[in-house]
Amino acid sequence: MSRALTFTTLVVASLALVVSSWTAYALHRSQANDRVITARGLIIEDGTGQARVILGAPVPDPLSKGVSQGPRASPLSGLILIGADGSERGGYGTADVGDEAILTLDDATGTTEVFKVTANPDRGATLVIKHQNSTGAMLTSWQGRPELIFVGDNGQSHYVRPNAPSAP
Template identity: 60%
Template sequence: MDSPHRVLHARGLVIADHHGQPRVVLGAHAAKSTRPQMPSPDQALSSSGLTLLGPDGAERGHYATFDAGGEAVLRLDDASGATEVFKVVANPDRGATLTVKHQNNTGAMLTSWQGSPELLFVEDGGRAFFVRPGAAAAP
């Protein structure tokens, strides 16, 4: 059928590079490694989305919507896939959180999760500095 209005229906699609290595995964019930903070650990983590893989197969990024809780997550990982260096979580009831992190675990988080804006900075030693409305600024 050569119709320009043709629609393809599928549960998933894998796009591979010239070596046969999967590089993009698109589908319902996408990769299980992207996990938003859920209110209950026993809730299902079913999601639909897009997963980007590096040339070695390491997961480099993900965009997903989750069936339980209605959250949407956009995440980018370092080259090894071990560190989430950029992550945005949007929850229909709890607001949004933006996290930017370095491989050495330093980073910053901006969130409205508690109902008001908060900013958190984490040093490489694990020491955290919070900035909240009405509170003294971080040193």
């Protein structure tokens, strides 16, 4: 009987050693500096459980106070910043349609892009600065030449193009 007990003890001890070694190896790999995490999305929440940063491919539709504002113009993959009230406050990403790179900052409600930069490999770049009262300015090379467009609060546009008179 002592021989069976010795054999059983050796088997259990060996098994415990193998499991412990494998666990230590797996823990070491999970903490290694060169590890790669593969995922379609990552949501970072604040202390109250409110999503504040979203990384995704694609990211969800825009939100205002946690309510969807409908679909994006094109699926977007990138980074979205969310305010404490659940409103989208900006983001950086690439659009699936048009191959554009986009950087935006939104107003406090998440319904108006007050700063937007768009880069398109075929159509140049555009910078838009906008106020909630609809006034704003746009600098663009969209049509193959530089243009500066001002929009007043009455909706009237003033354009500045090369070789054209300055806007009043």
